[in-house]
Amino acid sequence: MTLEIAIALGIIALAVILFVSERLSIDTVAILTMVLFMVTGILTPAEGFAGFSNSATLTVAAMFAISSAIFKSGVLSSVGIALTRIGRKNYLLCLLSLMLISGGLSAFINDTAVVALLMPVVIQVSQDIKVSPSKLLIPLSFGALMGGICTLIGTSTNILVSGIAEAQGEESLEMFEFTPAGIWFLLTGILYMFFIGRHLLPNRGVSEDLSESFDMGDYITEIILLPDSPSVDVPLHKSGLVQNLDVEVMQVTRNNERIQVFPSLILHANDILKVRCSVDKLKLLKEEKGILLKSERKFRDRDYRMNDSKLYEAIVTPNSYLEGKSLKTLDFRSYNYGASVLAIRHRNEIIHEKLAHVKLSAGDVLLIAADKFQGEKLKQNDDILIISQTERSSYNYGKIIPVIIISVGVVMAAVLDLMPIVLSAMVGVVLLILFKCIRIAEVYKAIDWKVIFMLAGVLSMGAALEKTGAAKLLADYLIYGVGEYGPHALLSVFFFITFMSTNFMSNNATAALLAPIAIVTAKELGVSVKPFLMAVAYAASLSFMTPMGYQTNTMIYGPGNYRFSDYLKVGTPLNIIYWILASLILPLFFPF
Structure with missing residues (x-):
């Protein structure tokens, strides 16, 4: 154990703790780790920043843009239509079709985009066939994960492992090298969900009335602001109604005309306000100076439909700008043209009070009130995903044909070894821009920069492990402990450690840590590195x-009204089955 190895392992241990604790975002931890390696002299600036020019990072960025172009063209709309037709016939057929469709799409398109496309459809289908969304959303996410491992471009992790191998002098992984074993994993997973997993899924019904779904036991009432009210001639967001009573102003009527509600609206005497509040707040409202109450009644979804407004259910997407910020910090209402958040479903808790101060997390579900104009703006917001509406994107025939040809060309160029995948993907993006299938501004917007910075950062961990000899040290420990049982046992250990680690920290960070150790372990044993690399990539x-x-598991958490235990109950047997399966088939497809 040298000083360099101790420093490298210390920095990586700190990174793992931060990854698991989630005190900082994943990309922040990755960049912090990269900087620490350079500051301590473990890596030179050139070595530290090499992750930004790594083929894996560039390929993932290009694939984000290509996936966005496919999504925007409307070519996938027919998938939603087909799934709706199948779902209305039979639940089991819907379950099977859903996993096959999500798995097939995820082999070539970013799995987060696939889940984002199909989630609103699945929720609508579940309502049509009277089945709880919790019976379909886990199969949707699991199917996307299973399909993503079937090709090189199916998931950023596969691309990352290939990039690490190439950086350490090994052959890069080919496009369909993952496919034979990947299909085994996909079919096994589908059979498991069909015969076993579906019985372990919870059955938590969700009301078609969103107000009931979010447990909105509130009241609505109309109040008249009398001339002596302290809220007269005061901006809405600074009025006592909002600041002290925390009531939600749904509508303002002035001189028999409705006025758009926004935070800086100046309230006038004799304004009629329709407000939503709890029973306790209603009592306080009755005692408020300068307020005359009219009739009160229970809040229902129809209260917004009658006022040319709707209730929208939306989730905070992974790596969203909203993560870690409160509605007050975001100035959510002004930012979204007056749309307001009525409730937040955070994990298993539904929050109604002091919403402005709640820090948002990926997977949180927001109940939003918005009119038609505001609703359209919400749908264009990439930081949230509307899941209560199933309006499909229209076909753009001028874009569909070139998008399909270019996308297929990207894959075939890599398969036929005409050019590396990083080059074919970049050429594909350029062609999509030239044929006006996607604008350059949309390319920048489509790229998930948090993922790009995270990839660049975690690649430095692998470089530090390899350069300092820490990877060799850890490999020696593994060989000393398990090596006497042969490479099959070590392969099984790598698969187990990887899938256990990735359940609690970033899958890319896990791959970046274990892939270099896997390469050194194989070399120390004098066997092929391929089976060990594939074990890390799959797991x-x-x-x-x-x-x-995984991001897709986070996305479905709120909409499916799941609990942490649901994932353990359904996912643990599947992970054990995969562990046994991988130990048996990987040496057959990738001999030692």
Whole structure:
């Protein structure tokens, strides 16, 4: 154990603690780790920043843009239509079709985009066939994860492992090298969900009335602001109604005309305000000076429909700008043209009070009140995903054909070894821009920069492990402990450690840590590195035991009204089955 190794392992241990604790965002931890390696002299600036120019990072960025172009063209709209038709016939057929469709799409398109496309459809289908969304959303996410491991571009983890191998002098992984074993994992997973997993899924019904779904036991009432009210001639967001009583102003009527509600609206005497509040706040409202109450009644979804407004259910997407920020910090109402948040479903808790101060997390579900104009703006907001509406994107025939040709060309160029995948993907993006299938501004917007910075950062961990000899040291420990049982046992250990780790920290960070150790272990044993690399790549993406194990698991957590235990109950047997399966088939597809 040298000083350099001790420093490198210390920095990585700190990174792992921060990854698991989630005190900082994943990309922040990755960049912090990269900087620490350079500051301590473990890596030179050139070595530290090399992750930004790594082929894996550039390929993932290009694939984000290509996936966005496919999504925007409307070519996938027919998938939603087909799934709706199947779902209305039979639940089991819907379950099977859902996993096959999500798995097939995720092999070539970003799995987060696939889940974002299909989630609103699945929720609508569940209502049509009278089945709880909790019976379909886990199969949707799991199917996307299973399909993503079937090709090189199916998940960023596969691309990352290939990039690490190439950086350490090994052959890069080919496009369909993942496919034979990947299909085994996909079919096994589907059979498990069909015969076993579906019986372990919870059955938590969700009311079609969103106000009931969010337990909105509130009252609505109309109040008249009398001339002596302290709220007269005061901006709405600074009035006592909002500041002291925390009531939600749904509508303002002045001189028999409705006025758009926004935070800086100046309230006038004799304004009629329709407000929503709890029973306790209603009592306080009756005692408020300068307020005359009219009739009060229970809040219902129809209260917004009658006022040319709707209730929208939306989730905070992974890596969203909203993560870690409060509605007050975001100035959510002004930012979204007057749309207001009525409730937040955070994990298993539904929050109604002091919403402005709640820090948002990925997977949180927001109940939003908005009129038609505000609703359209919400749908264009990439930081949230509207899941209560199933309006499909229209076909853009001018874009569909070139998008399909270019996307297929990107894959075939890599398969036929005409050019590396990083180059074919970049050429594809350029062609999509030239053929006006996607604008350059949309390319920048489509790229998830948090993922790009995270990839660049975690690549430095692998470089530090390899350069300092820490990877060799850890490999020696593994060989000393398990090596006497042969490479098959070590392969099984790598798969187990990887899928266990990725359930509690970033799958890409897990792959970046273990791939260099896997390479050194194989070399120390004098066997092929390929089976060990593939074990890390597959296991890092097959994460089913926790909602934070993978982005798509986080996305479905709130909409499915799941609990942490649901993932353990359904995902643990599947992960054990995959562990046994991988130990048996990986040496057959990738001989030592």
